Amino acid sequence: MIDPLAQIVTLLQPTAPFSKQASGAGRWRVHRTEVGRPFYCALLEGECRLEADQHDEIVLKKGDFVLIPSAYNFTMSSRSPTSVEDIVDAPVMLADGEHRLGSPDAPADVHLLVGYCVFRSPDAALLASLLPKLLHVQGVNRLATLMQLVSDEARAQRPARDVVLEHLLEVLLIEALRCEGKTDTSPGLLRGLTDERLAVAIRRMHESPDQPWTVAQLANEAMLSRSAFYERFRRVMGMAPMEYLLAWRMALAKDLLRREQARIADVAEQVGYSSASTFSVAFNRHVGVPPARYARDNSAGELSENGADKAPKPGN
Structure with a gap:
């Protein structure tokens, strides 16, 4: 788990x-x-x-x-x-x-x-x-x-x-x-994890950040109505469900961009975006720089928008 x-x-x-x-x-x-x-x-x-x-x-x-x-x-x-x-x-x-x-x-x-x-x-x-x-x-x-x-x-x-x-x-x-x-x-994650209903939804977001979650789907995981889940989540966690999910996806994306020489499209898929362009727009809005630039500035290798791996090959 x-x-x-x-x-x-x-x-x-x-x-x-x-x-x-x-x-x-x-x-x-x-x-x-x-x-x-x-x-x-x-x-x-x-x-x-x-x-x-x-x-x-x-x-x-x-x-x-x-x-x-x-x-x-x-x-x-x-x-x-x-x-x-x-x-x-x-x-x-x-x-x-x-x-x-x-x-x-x-x-x-x-x-x-x-x-x-x-x-x-x-x-x-x-x-x-x-x-x-x-x-x-x-x-x-x-x-x-x-x-x-x-x-x-x-x-x-x-x-x-x-x-x-x-x-x-x-x-x-x-x-x-x-x-x-x-x-x-x-309010925050610690309080959320002690709430047995919300904890289920929080764990599902962390287990499967690539899923196209909606508030209704997360409410169903928590066995609450949509409105009850939304208000309870916001009160206990200090932010709305989709706001938390976005923050977690961006944290994962930044970690992947720093550590792995992966294609932007692959990172986008792993954090729940249907395309590299949609992910790039969301990342740029949330972080302040495009993902390719963030990767260049924060890792040894380079990532490109078209997915070409520009890191030097061994022996080159």
């Missing part, structure tokens, strides 16, 4: 190379304006608050993990009430390398690990748009075990600490994404 989440995570190629230990004492408040970078936070001890664009404030507790696939504006603050006067422009670096928020002299009442992920896929923005805007995982034993390993490694001074920590954070990220049913998420 096709696993839509596994497909997207594989295409995203996530890694977590940027992290830092932080602690807070007393009243503090940090506001960040980012440029769409994936942000994560793991609560190791204590509690704090998080406010993010288009999401209600949440209280983070020990063992919680938060991922914002495309962070723009967000604020983190102490559990106690704060004000604008408590905003910290730059945390204080302590002797042990920890970044202190609030009072540098008082005992810490919260410890956290924060950082930015990197989605190495050239198509990261499109793929990230299929995920929830914010993922908040609570009370998952496997995740708690991983976070304890991360905490131990972060505090230790063992050889190759940074390498081990990076790989642990990658596993932590993937585990958080697959904790379906135990998360507080905004």
Whole structure:
């Protein structure tokens, strides 16, 4: 059975190379304006608050993990009430390398690990748009075990600490994404996969992107009326069914164009288009460049509109 989440995570190629230990004492408040970078936070001890664009404030507790696939504006603050006067422009670096928020002299009442992920896929923005805007995982034993390993490694001074920590954070990220049913998420793929009716339709789109799907056919797969399916899909996934299908087809097409020396017509057929010209128009509208140009700019070989393989032959 096709696993839509596994497909997207594989295409995203996530890694977590940027992290830092932080602690807070007393009243503090940090506001960040980012440029769409994936942000994560793991609560190791204590509690704090998080406010993010288009999401209600949440209280983070020990063992919680938060991922914002495309962070723009967000604020983190102490559990106690704060004000604008408590905003910290730059945390204080302590002797042990920890970044202190609030009072540098008082005992810490919260410890956290924060950082930015990197989605190495050239198509990261499109793929990230299929995920929830914010993922908040609570009370998952496997995740708690991983976070304890991360905490131990972060505090230790063992050889190759940074390498081990990076790989642990990658596993932590993937585990958080697959904790379906135990998360507080905004609309997106994770919520869709926990809806037993919608999950069937989502998997069918991923299994057979080459099929000429209609809303009525997908509704039939989900055993819902057309109108009920459309409204439920849009509410749970945050986009209409055909919008999601188009985004997935374009993600697959871009991956095929990058990796394979295939004819444009073959790529078009694999992602559900009846002709190379129809696919080229849709691709150009969605991506901003024709598929042949995208392939030339993003792979070693070349693709042509007429299907001629221009890659050099072995020995030439």
